[in-house]
Amino acid sequence: MDRKECEEDVLENKDHSFDFYRKIGARALLSRRPSGNAGHNGGAEWGFHRMTSSLPLGFVGQLGVPxxxxxxxxxxxxxxxxxxxxxxxxxxxxxxxxxxxxxxxxxxxxxxxxxxxxxxxxxxxxxxxxxxxxxxxxxxxxxxxxxxxxxxxxxxxxxxxxxxxxxxxxxxxxxxxxxxxxxxxxxxxxxxxxxxxxxxxxxxxxxxxxxxxxxxxxxxxxxxxxxxxxxxxxxxxxxxxxxxxxxxxxxxxx
Ligand SMILES: [Zn+2]
The missing domain is CATH 1.10.390 (Neutral Protease; domain 2)
Structure with missing residues (x-):
């Protein structure tokens, strides 16, 4: 990826971008309703596993999630x-x-x-x-x-x-x-x-x-x-x- 492609992917990719996951955590904290998502989102073409997660509410002690x-x-x-x-x-x-x-x-x-x-x-x-x-x-x-x-x-x-x-x-x-x-x-x-x-x-x-x-x-x-x-x-x-x-x-x- 060049920088432009990377920025598009990070911000605009609707289903698997960093921003997609960031918003899930932000919305959960704002609404006080637990919600989360995570995914293995490729990376094979670069030789690694690209794992993405929304804010892990349980790990950060938020909203009562175990x-x-x-x-x-x-x-x-x-x-x-x-x-x-x-x-x-x-x-x-x-x-x-x-x-x-x-x-x-x-x-x-x-x-x-x-x-x-x-x-x-x-x-x-x-x-x-x-x-x-x-x-x-x-x-x-x-x-x-x-x-x-x-x-x-x-x-x-x-x-x-x-x-x-x-x-x-x-x-x-x-x-x-x-x-x-x-x-x-x-x-x-x-x-x-x-x-x-x-x-x-x-x-x-x-x-x-x-x-x-x-x-x-x-x-x-x-x-x-x-x-x-x-x-x-x-x-x-x-x-x-x-x-x-x-x-x-x-x-x-x-
Ligand atoms: Zn799965």
Missing amino acids: VEDEQVTVLHEYWHSLQHSFIQTTSRGNGQKYVPGERTRDSLLGPVWFGEGSAVAMAEITHAQLRASGELSAWGDGEWEWQSLEKRMSQKMSEVQASRNKCPAMANIEYSSQCIQSMGYSAGAWAVIFLLSEFSQDILLTEFHPVVEEKTWEGAFIHTFGMSSSEFYEKFDDFLELSLDDQLKLLSRY
């Missing part, structure tokens, strides 16, 4: 940087859309449910484990009590159950979809927990991501999990029909 909220966000974005670190191509693809068989960065990250769902699931699981082992201390400083992994995942499951009959199938959710939160992030997180249930917790790092660029997303999926994504969608639909108690059993290993 520190834990921010810790989970950091782990979530860090998972995106791990996903990206296995991809060498700098070809971006077309508008954050997953195209089966394509080897652009966007397509190698997979469908939104997978890219976001694995970031949510790995952040939640890792956060709970780091707290249990004492590596992350429990702050207890928020205005609301920090919930257990079981409770947080139960909440996500109720979002999924409330919207899955009204929304497009998880496989077809895009960032612009109205159902992105429930059917992208929350259903995706449960899908990844279900997917991991018969494998080691590290399977994405040890088996999936190392071959994704060579085999494409679908190829890496079949290589790692021994089934196609369409076969998986059917199994996951059956899983969603189970009782919450049965679904939560998958969390006992963490």
